[in-house]
Amino acid sequence: MVENAIDAGALRIAIKLAAGGTDLIEVSDDGCGMRPDDMALALERHATSKLPDEAIEAVTTLGFRGEALPSIASVAKLTLESRVRGADGWSRVVDNGAVVSEGPAALPPGTRVRVESLFERVPARRKFLRSARAEFAACVDVIRRLAMSRSDVGFTLEHEGRVALSVQAGQDAPQRVAALTDRALRENSVAVDLAREGVRLGGIAGLPTFNRGVADHQYLFVNGRPVKDRLLAGAVRGAYADMLARDRHAVVALFLELPTEEVDVNVHPAKTEVRFRDPQLVRGMIVSGLRRALEAEGQRSAQRPAESALAAWREEPIVQPDLVYAAPVTAAPPPRAPAMLWERRTGFTAPPPAARAEPAFAPLPATVNHPLGVARGQVAKTYIVAEAEDGLVIVDQHAAHERLVLERMRRAMDGGAVARQALLIPEVVELEETACDRLDARAAELAEFGLELERFGPAAMLVRATPAMLGQGDVKGLVADLADELAAFGEALSLREKLDHVAATMACHGSVRAGRVLSVAEMNALLREMEVTPRSGQCNHGRPTWVKLAHGDIERLFGRK
Structure with missing residues (x-):
């Protein structure tokens, strides 16, 4: 739905969600709009206006299959409203595959799509949806990636009546990426710019010291399309191979532009995977482009012994x-x-x-x-x-020392509980809302390790106590890394494994640092x-x-x- 709004030439896109999107998804844009006959055609299966000829390999739009809207309309109540500039607006309502009404509608130029009660009449599908928090986090990730790909478009995301994400149109790429990830990234990153054989690589790359516990802050775009491609992710890891520990991950946003005939975007139904005609050229560009950018900042390459x-x-x-x-x-x-x-x-x-x-x-x-x-x-x-x-x-x-602290913490847990040290002044740690949701849901487990957290608004956590054995550590870094660990392992592991990951992260922050x-x-x-x-x-x-x-x-x- 958001991709359609971008393809329509919108400069402002507003998204509203309720219950993580399961009760309501509404996308409004100020794009070119659709006429009534186009609206009817858009709700037919495999009907698209984005392929003027049979050259599917030359597609430049985000959407092109003609499957999304009719698929959504078959499992939910979908209201499609649109108005072309200089004409009246029109509305068409489809309830689980059946057209229930259509007629004039009052709205500004553009399109508004409203999806309600997703999978309500398909209980076998609805029961496999995750919690509202998890679905909301997935929605935020989709919007964040699309917003990064188009810094000329303004995006607003509301959840349950509260603004969760807002970026203005006209930002440059580094400013947009920093606004959507970590504002400190702008001061801790380098620009990437490399052109070779008709292929261009741009974007920003975090310094090796500015890293994350999981690879959730690696954003890759091919011809403006957000992708999650193993080749590209492996190239990023290769570029940072001798600069990062194996358990740390770089923060990057890379934009790859190449001729449409050199990449196949029709490999995966979700269009998140692509296939390159010359994968080695692309991988080599990413590795060399990142290394050149980092070396230009005065980073010395390690001298290998014999x-x-x-x-x-x-x-x-x-x-x-x-x-x-x-x-x-x-x-x-x-x-x-x-x-x-x-x-x-x-x-x-x-x-x-x-x-x-x-x-x-x-x-x-x-x-x-x-x-x-x-x-x-x-x-x-x-x-x-x-x-x-x-x-x-x-x-x-x-x-x-990291290992020793972890083993002490495990012994303390086996003995009953970990001693905690109350903070004289509780510390406020600002995080993304979805990260706060994960920590809030695990607050009782974290308290067993001596870390007392409580919610402090939508996008912040209040730290009242820390494990005594960690001493005076980096509280903000500890809480941020714990949120990363819960994002990567919180859903798939047993309670014992989760506790081990939490203990390991705490031990890392409580150990003697290199350089002391x-x-x-x-x-x-x-x-x-x-x-x-x-x-x-x-x-x-x-x-x-x-x-x-x-x-x-x-x-x-x-x-x-």
Whole structure:
């Protein structure tokens, strides 16, 4: 219905919904309108005015099959009203396939389509509809993508009498995309512009540091048509492959323009999938276009070490799956020692600091007693370098601590509940309305983890308490990522799996970040807890938390063997 309005040349399109669209869908536009005979023809199956000849491969309109309106009219009450400029308006009402009335209608130039009681007389179909919230979220996604594709058209979406989305005509593409996704995207993105062999790629791409937990903010358009194509999505992932963690996803809006004969839009009934005559050209353009745009912003490409050196490194498990957790018994550090701060911030019981880079309060510990060795320093404020009895160990401090926090949270859940820390001043987190709906529906489950949320208007959540073990973390980032997790996994997984995903997301936000300087006491405390924590060999997202280079491997790297 909205695609028809765009094809009619509308500059303003207004959509009204009730009960997520199941009770009411109304689309009004100021386009060219239809005459009474055209209206009758539009409600006939396979009748379309958008194909002037048989060249279906040259179609440039969004709609062209002639199936949508008669299909809708067969399972709902459909009222079609339209007026051509300079003529009177006309109305035609079809109730579940039967014409019940038609006659003059008063309305401004354009067209208004009203659909009521969808599937009311087809209970077998209606019972398979999702909840009103889920259907509303799907409607918002459709309107958002169409609004991105046409920044010259103004869109308004109302749900239950309240405006849920509104954008004005005349915005440039970056401004429109930012208005419909995240306003911070405009300041955290780069422009994409590349032309090759008659194909043009434009749009905006978020910086690698501006990412999402799921790939729901990747918008792709081919000749102005919103698509969800695996080839295009795979090309985006390939372009960001060495810039993002595997569990994070880029934010992009890409507009691909190419001759109509080079793409087939008639592959899928929903017209969301396309087929390219030269898919490798298209994929290569997306990858190179994104990489060029990101490199132009001063991003340096990673220098890869020699393959022989990489092959010498190996991952190694450090605990058996049935290992029972037991906190390490260590001597308390002297007063004012850096370890005291670490214990307060992270919950670790720190052993006496020992290293060659700072004064030690106790003798240097023997490496033979510790599988992960003794900390000798920190590299790039991200990696802990430790000396073990049989080699050199490098630990990713964020990935490792992330796993430890998750296992603590799981133990706390098994013991009854997670301790919470009430916020002195509750924090307001602004999100999309559909994201707030998901969080609101899971508020009771989130409270079991110590996160107390309540609705604060249509598009905001109020955070009253957070899990105590997370410390002073990024509350807004935590809530936004939880909303993403619920969008991706909330419907298909069991309660236990859902809780695991929530716990993993919280643990990520409560862990030691890369870029934080750690004392040797803090590094040793982390190593000791890793040695007694199950599954500490990998982080919550499947990446290794540590790697080891054995003495023999080091000697081979230096040509000693």
